[in-house]
Amino acid sequence: MSHLKPAAEGLRTRIFQIIFESDTPAAKAFDIALIGLILCSVLVVMLESVVSLQERHGDIFHTLEWGFTILFTAELAVRLYCLDRPWQYLRSFYGVIDLLAILPTWLALIVPGTQSLVVVRLLRTLRIFRVLRLMEFVGEGRLLIDALKRSSHQIFLFLFTVCMLITIFASLVYLIEPAEAGFTSIPTSIYWAAVTLTTVGYGDIAPVTPLGQAISVMMMLIGYSIIAVPTGVFSAEVIRSIRADRYSEEACPGCGHDRHDQKAYYCLRCGTWLDEETPDPRAEHDSSAQD
Incomplete structure (x- = not known):
C-alpha cells in the first residue's frame, strides 16, 4: 500500500504510521492484535454454528459478535480518517475486504441470515505477510504461477x-x-x-x-x-523456472560455459570476466601494478 498517503501532518500521520506501516513496534503490535481479533471473531462465528453451543451460549456469541463488529467498524473509520484519499483505499483489495468484514453483521439487522458471512474476515489475516515481512514469498508465488501457465x-x-x-x-x-x-x-x-x-x-x-x-x-x-x-510436469516447470531465475543464459566469452549465477562476475570454470560491456577491474588493477 505504498500509494496511500496520510491526510495531514500531525495526529493523522502518526495514526497512519501505526495502521498502514509495520516498521515500528507499535505498528507491528497493532497488526498482530488486529489479526488476533479477526481470528477470535471467526472462531465465534464457527462456534455459533454448532446447535448445542448456540442454544447454551447464544447470548454470549451475539454480544461478542456485535463487539467485534463495532471494533472493526471503528478501525475502518480510523483508517479512512488518516488517509489523504479514503476512497482510494476503499477501492483497493484490503479496503473491499475490510468493508465486507463489517457489512454482514449490520445487514443482519435488515436481512436475517447474512451474519454467517462474517467468515470473510479471515481474508484480513493476509496482512500477516506485511507484518512479518514475508512479501518476498509473493515472488515465489509468481514463480509457481508462471510454471503452472x-x-x-x-x-x-x-x-x-x-x-x-x-x-x-x-x-x-x-x-x-x-x-x-x-x-x-x-x-x-x-x-x-x-x-x-x-x-x-x-x-x-x-x-x-x-x-x-x-x-x-x-x-x-x-x-x-x-x-x-501432472505432478512431474509441474515440478519440471518449477525447476526450470528456478534455474532461469537463478542462472544466467549468457555464455562465457572465454570457454563458452552458460550456467552462471545471475550475480556472478567471473566464470566458474576459467575465471574470465563475464560482462563484456564493461572492462575487467582485476585486469586494470594488474596492468596498473605492472606499471
Whole structure:
C-alpha cells in the first residue's frame, strides 16, 4: 500500500504510521492484535454454528459478535480518517475486504441470515505477510504461477484424457452392473468412476459382478500410475523456472560455459570476466601494478 498517503501532518500521520506501516513496534503490535481479533471473531462465528453451543451460549456469541463488529467498524473509520484519499483505499483489495468484514453483521439487522458471512474476515489475516515481512514469498508465488501457465497445455491434455477414461469406464460399468447396485444412470456411474480412478473410494456405490470388480481394480491401478503425471510436469516447470531465475543464459566469452549465477562476475570454470560491456577491474588493477 505504498500509494496511500496520510491526510495531514500531525495526529493523522502518526495514526497512519501505526495502521498502514509495520516498521515500528507499535505498528507491528497493532497488526498482530488486529489479526488476533479477526481470528477470535471467526472462531465465534464457527462456534455459533454448532446447535448445542448456540442454544447454551447464544447470548454470549451475539454480544461478542456485535463487539467485534463495532471494533472493526471503528478501525475502518480510523483508517479512512488518516488517509489523504479514503476512497482510494476503499477501492483497493484490503479496503473491499475490510468493508465486507463489517457489512454482514449490520445487514443482519435488515436481512436475517447474512451474519454467517462474517467468515470473510479471515481474508484480513493476509496482512500477516506485511507484518512479518514475508512479501518476498509473493515472488515465489509468481514463480509457481508462471510454471503452472507454461505447463497448462500438458495439464489440460492430462485432464482431458482422464475425463475420457472416466466416461468410457463409467459407460462400461453402467452396461454391466444392475441398477440395484446403484448404477442407475451414466452420470451416477461417472461419479463412481471419478471416485475410483482417483483412489478415493467412498464405498457408497460398488460393483457386484466379477467383471465390474475387475474393471474397478484396473481403474484403481491406472489411477495410481497416472497420478504422478501432472505432478512431474509441474515440478519440471518449477525447476526450470528456478534455474532461469537463478542462472544466467549468457555464455562465457572465454570457454563458452552458460550456467552462471545471475550475480556472478567471473566464470566458474576459467575465471574470465563475464560482462563484456564493461572492462575487467582485476585486469586494470594488474596492468596498473605492472606499471
